[in-house]
Amino acid sequence: MITNRTMLLVLASCLLAWLLGMIFIPVMDIDAAQYASISREMLDNVSFLQVYDLGKDYLDKPPMLFWLSAISMKIFGVHDWAYRIPSMLFAMLAVYSTYRLALLFYNKTIAQLSALVLASSQAMFLLMHDVRCDTMLMGWVAFSLWQMAEWYENRKWTHFLGAFAAIAGGMMTKGPIALMVPVFAFVPHFALRREWKQYFRWEYIPGLLLIALLLVPMSIGLYQQYDLHPGKIVNGVPIQSGLRFYYWTQSFGRYTGENQYHEMSYFTFLLENMLWSFIPWIILFLAGLVFACRDIIRKRFRLGKTEECITTGGFILTYCVLARSQAQLPHYIFVVFPLASVITARFLHSLLFTENLKEWKKPVLVIHAVIFVLLWCALIVLMTFVFKNIPRVIAAAAAAGLLALLYMLFRNRNGGLPLLLKTAFFTVAGINIFLNSFFYPNLLKYQLGNTAAAVLQEQKIDPAKLVQYKIMESRALHFYAQHIIRRKETADQLRPDEVVLTEKDSLSTLQQQFPAMKTIFEGEYFGITMLTLPFLNPATREKEVTRYVIADLDGKP
Incomplete structure (x- = not known):
C-alpha cells in the first residue's frame, strides 16, 4: 500500500x-x-x-x-x-x-x-x-x-x-x-x-x-x-x-x-x-x-x-x-x-505488491539499479566538467545523490515504499532538479535569441531598431524582445540608424559600408537542441560555436 x-x-x-x-x-x-x-x-x-x-x-x-x-x-x-x-x-x-x-x-x-x-x-x-x-x-x-x-x-x-x-x-x-x-x-x-x-x-x-x-x-x-x-x-x-x-x-x-x-x-x-x-x-x-x-x-x-x-x-x-x-x-x-x-x-x-512475480523482483531491481547508478554518474559528469561556472558544491551534491542511492540499495529496510519505486522516484526527480536548476540554464546561454534579447534590455536598445542580417533564425529572440525583429538579406538594405545582429564573420564587409560602426556586444551560440559531444567538451567547444555580434551601424549612442 x-x-x-x-x-x-x-x-x-x-x-x-x-x-x-x-x-x-x-x-x-x-x-x-x-x-x-x-x-x-x-x-x-x-x-x-x-x-x-x-x-x-x-x-x-x-x-x-x-x-x-x-x-x-x-x-x-x-x-x-x-x-x-x-x-x-x-x-x-x-x-x-x-x-x-x-x-x-x-x-x-x-x-x-x-x-x-x-x-x-x-x-x-x-x-x-x-x-x-x-x-x-x-x-x-x-x-x-x-x-x-x-x-x-x-x-x-x-x-x-x-x-x-x-x-x-x-x-x-x-x-x-x-x-x-x-x-x-x-x-x-x-x-x-x-x-x-x-x-x-x-x-x-x-x-x-x-x-x-x-x-x-x-x-x-x-x-x-x-x-x-x-x-x-x-x-x-x-x-x-x-x-x-x-x-x-x-x-x-x-x-x-x-x-x-x-x-x-x-x-x-x-x-x-x-x-x-x-x-x-x-x-x-x-x-x-x-x-x-x-x-x-x-x-x-x-x-x-x-x-x-x-x-x-x-x-x-x-x-x-x-x-x-x-x-x-x-x-x-x-x-x-x-x-x-x-x-x-x-x-x-x-x-x-503480490507474490505473482516474486522470481522477477531481484532481476528487475538489479537491472534498474544499474541504470539508476549510471544516470547519477552521468549527472556528476555534467555538473563537474561541462560548464565551469557550475559551483563545485553542486557537483559534490550530485555525488551525494549517488551515495544516497547506493545507501538505499545496500541498506534497504523492510517496510514502506518498495525499493524499486523508492530508488526510481529518487533518481528521476533528483536528477531533473539538478538539470533544471544548473545544466539547462547554462546550456541556454548558448541559445542566440534569449541572450541577444537580454543584451537589448541591458543596453536599453529599442528592439524596433534591431535588424537581423545573415544569421540563423531564433524564435526566442522575438519572444524575449517582445517585438518582431526585422530581417534584411543584403547589406545595401541596412541603414546607418539601425542596430544589426549578425555573425562576426560579416563584420569586415559591414565595416567598409559603415566605417563608424561600433560593436555593442559579442557572444557565441550553438543549436542547443542538437547537442554533440564536441560541444559538451569545454576543450573543443570553441570550434563548435558560432560567434555573433550586436553592432550600432552609425556608432552613436
Whole structure:
C-alpha cells in the first residue's frame, strides 16, 4: 500500500522539478519558442480568431495553446513562466485523470502508481519547460477518457458532457487525434466485453453536436482567414481552405500523402524514443504491455464486466496509427502516456505488491539499479566538467545523490515504499532538479535569441531598431524582445540608424559600408537542441560555436 504521505511527497518532488524548469530555463528553439512568440503576438494584436506568426498567416497548429498562453501572459505579464502555466495545469489534470481512470477498474494502489508513473516520466519533466501542444493535448485526452469511462459505468450526464467537451478542447489543441484516441480506446474495450450496443448509442449524436458547437469559434477564424481568401501561401503551399487543411490534410493527409511533411516514417521510431521519454519506467511498461496482451489471449479475447481494455487497446491502436504516419516526431506518442502509465502500474503492482512475480523482483531491481547508478554518474559528469561556472558544491551534491542511492540499495529496510519505486522516484526527480536548476540554464546561454534579447534590455536598445542580417533564425529572440525583429538579406538594405545582429564573420564587409560602426556586444551560440559531444567538451567547444555580434551601424549612442 502507498500512504497518502508518500504519494504527496513524490508528487511534490516532481512538482518542484517542474517548477524549476518553468522558472529557470528559457524557452527553447524551435517549436516552444515559436509557440511562445505566436502567443505573445496574438496578445499584442488582440487577434484570437486569426493566428499569425511574425506577421504572416499561421496554419500548422490549432489555437488552444495560443489562446490560453496569451490569456496567461495577459494576467501575469509576458514571461516564459507565464507562457508555461496553462500547460502545467493540464499536466496536473492528466495526472489526476489518470488516477481517476485507473481507480474505476483497479484498486487504489494501482491508481496511485498510475498517477506517480505519469508524473515522474521523463517526458513530463521535459514538457514543463519545452512546452508544446502535447502537454495540453495529454490533459484533454486523459480527462475525456476518464469522463467517458465514468459515463459508461455510472450514466451521469455531467461525465458525458465533460468527455465530449474535453474532446473538443483537444481538437482545438492538436486536431482530430483528440477524437481518435478515445475511439481507439473504447472500440476494443467494448468488443472484448461483448458490449455491442455501446457502438450504437443515440447519445453520441448530441455529443458530436456539442463538439461541433464548441469548434465554431475556431472554424469561423479559419474560414475568415483562409476560405474567404483562397490561394494564400503557407510554408510554400497554396491553401484553398483552412477548414479542409485543419480537419483533413494536417492529420489524415499524413496517410494519403497530401501533407507536405515526410520525416521519421518507420514503424519503430516512436518506440525508440520512448526509451528515453518514458524513463525510468520503459522496461516495466514493455513487460506490462506483454503481460496485458498475454492475459487477453489467455481469456480468449473476452473480458468480464469489471475488466478493461481501454489502456492496452487504446495504446496499441493509437501507436499503430501514429507509427504509420509519413511524418513523426518523438512527442507524438506522449498523448497515450496516461494509458502507458496504467499498464505500467498494473505490472508494478503484480511485481511489488503480490507474490505473482516474486522470481522477477531481484532481476528487475538489479537491472534498474544499474541504470539508476549510471544516470547519477552521468549527472556528476555534467555538473563537474561541462560548464565551469557550475559551483563545485553542486557537483559534490550530485555525488551525494549517488551515495544516497547506493545507501538505499545496500541498506534497504523492510517496510514502506518498495525499493524499486523508492530508488526510481529518487533518481528521476533528483536528477531533473539538478538539470533544471544548473545544466539547462547554462546550456541556454548558448541559445542566440534569449541572450541577444537580454543584451537589448541591458543596453536599453529599442528592439524596433534591431535588424537581423545573415544569421540563423531564433524564435526566442522575438519572444524575449517582445517585438518582431526585422530581417534584411543584403547589406545595401541596412541603414546607418539601425542596430544589426549578425555573425562576426560579416563584420569586415559591414565595416567598409559603415566605417563608424561600433560593436555593442559579442557572444557565441550553438543549436542547443542538437547537442554533440564536441560541444559538451569545454576543450573543443570553441570550434563548435558560432560567434555573433550586436553592432550600432552609425556608432552613436
